Amino acid sequence: MRLPRSVLANERLHAMIPGGAHTYAKGEDQYPEDLAPVISHGRGAHVWDIDGNEYVEYGSGLRAVSLGHVHPKVTEAARREIDRGANFVRPSIVEEKAAERFLATVPTAEMVKFAKNGSDATTAAVKLARAATGRPLVAICRDHAFFSVDDWFIGTTPMAAGIPGEITGLTVSFPYGDLPATEEVLREHAGRVACLVLEPANQAEPPAGYLTGLRALADRYGCVLVFDEMITGFRWSEAGAQGLYGVTPDLSTFGKALGNGFAVSALAGKRELMELGGLRTGRDRVFLLSTTHGAETHSLAAAIAVLETYTEEGVSARLHALGERLATGVREVAASAGVAENVVVRGRASNLVFGTLDAERKPSQDYRTLFLRQLVTGGVLGPSFVVSSALSEADIDRTVDVVAQACLVYRKALDADDPAPWLGGRPVKPVFRRRV
Structure with missing residues (x-):
């Protein structure tokens, strides 16, 4: 996968914005080199980058967009108040x-x-x-x-x-x-x-x-x-x-x-x-x-709509059900590839993260880079497996298929005792670090 427009946009962002993003956790350094898509738009659980690629998205808005992008009830509530004064x-x-x-x-x-x-x-x-x-x-x-x-x-x-x-x-x-x-x-x-x-x-x-x-x-x-x-x-x-x-x-x-x-x-x-x-x-x-x-009236109206949606539609239960399906699938394909102790899923089903461990079962930024590269090129975007209620079962199954392919590459890197050939550049980095 090549992202020429995103690469240029990231350069422009860095020229004007410290860190190239308004939130450190969204920074280019959190993604493999030249694989940090700049987003054009989103709908439901899918987003599109400015290069025209479509992704299934996880951890939307750093866990904020739990109902999916452009949720009709939330969007209509905000739009109605904007027309009445902000x-x-x-x-x-x-x-x-x-x-x-x-x-x-x-x-x-x-x-x-x-x-x-x-x-x-x-x-x-x-x-x-x-x-x-x-x-x-x-x-x-x-x-x-x-x-x-x-x-x-x-x-x-x-x-x-x-x-x-x-x-x-x-x-x-x-x-x-x-x-x-x-x-x-x-x-x-x-x-x-x-x-x-x-x-x-x-x-x-x-x-x-x-x-x-x-x-x-x-x-x-x-x-x-x-x-x-x-x-x-x-x-x-x-x-x-x-x-x-x-x-x-x-x-x-x-x-x-x-x-x-x-x-x-x-x-x-x-x-x-x-x-x-x-x-x-x-x-x-x-x-x-x-x-x-x-x-601001539109943000509070959105909050009202969110709270109503959660209570009326049982959103918390849906998030847990989707997360359980994803966690089960990822664990199964990791075990099939022989990396069950290296690619691990943690957390409550509604708030899943993944761990990428090396051969000694220690957290590894190199292996995280390898794994993220396989996800992004497979059409899955997310620094975590935090679900939104807009995901379909088909989205979950597609994600598990992408993870299965990633786990096969992960196994090759473990067998070679060197993930470097699969990184594509510098490793991703933790947000909290003293030096760039």
């Missing part, structure tokens, strides 16, 4: 309707405030926790990849350039699934931890009793429990992971699936905390979320 000097009635629908869908939350991106919502949760407790430290789960673009988190990653150590020093970490180790962190920093921030689940299901135990620890040590539901929200269940597992956090943040590609996120939680950012508190006020575009 932004006003006072709240629109759409804000009330969106809040009402959200709180009906996620009944464990008592109040909600909308924004445009997940980073702002999660940082707002941290700010609320610090204001409510009067404590400076944030404790984050070290086993979860991303929480915010803001300094309190990014300062803990290899891309910490430009962030003072004094800020980084206000963030500590704890391991997922280990209550004794988390309690040790709270003891070590007694009376200084404002909040525990984590994804309630990700690639691994929470151990039995873990989230309940974490809830008890937060109460015992007087800190705020924050669930980052950017990924789990709606994909795990219509009521989020908190609804599925039956553990209510003090605050939670949502985004991605909430807008099906439209820019909308949410901070939700207990009234006593949320009101610190409102007009009905006797305490010092918190400048919570106050964004010019936070209440």
Whole structure:
């Protein structure tokens, strides 16, 4: 496969945009050399690049487009509001309707405030926790990849350039699934931890009793429990992971699936905390979320349509069914090719990722490059196997066929003890790295 127009477009993008994309995870370095398609358009679970190639797409919009591109109900809702005005000097009635629908869908939350991106919502949760407790430290789960673009988190990653150590020093970490180790962190920093921030689940299901135990620890040590539901929200269940597992956090943040590609996120939680950012508190006020575009009518209308679609059509169950079909197929063809221990599928069925391991069963960027090259040239685009509800069973079966061919090449590379002949250029790279 050759992508001459995409290659030229990538050069132009790099000339004008740092990194060549507005999101690092969409960067050219995440794809094999000269195989980073620039997208023209999409519909359902398919996208077309500017060279005219069609792909079955996974991980759409970094997990955001869970209903598929140009979903008719969502698109019509947004279009209707655009014709009525996008932004006003006072709240629109759409804000009330969106809040009402959200709180009906996620009944464990008592109040909600909308924004445009997940980073702002999660940082707002941290700010609320610090204001409510009067404590400076944030404790984050070290086993979860991303929480915010803001300094309190990014300062803990290899891309910490430009962030003072004094800020980084206000963030500590704890391991997922280990209550004794988390309690040790709270003891070590007694009376200084404002909040525990984590994804309630990700690639691994929470151990039995873990989230309940974490809830008890937060109460015992007087800190705020924050669930980052950017990924789990709606994909795990219509009521989020908190609804599925039956553990209510003090605050939670949502985004991605909430807008099906439209820019909308949410901070939700207990009234006593949320009101610190409102007009009905006797305490010092918190400048919570106050964004010019936070209440754009078309994005909130899209969110309403998404929430209605999820609850009325049982989208979460469909995502799980599609993911199960895909995971089963991939595991079968990997086993047939003799690479079952090298090409692995992980995670909840609605949120699958793949691992590419070398002969010693260690993660390998070289083998990831080989695998991605085979997927892209076979007409499958995706850095993961995260499904959208727009996928058909035929799409899944086609993907499994492409993976089967990729696994045969993978086996050849393992037998040769050298994937280099199949890379086509430099290997793909992790997002978080200190140097380019």
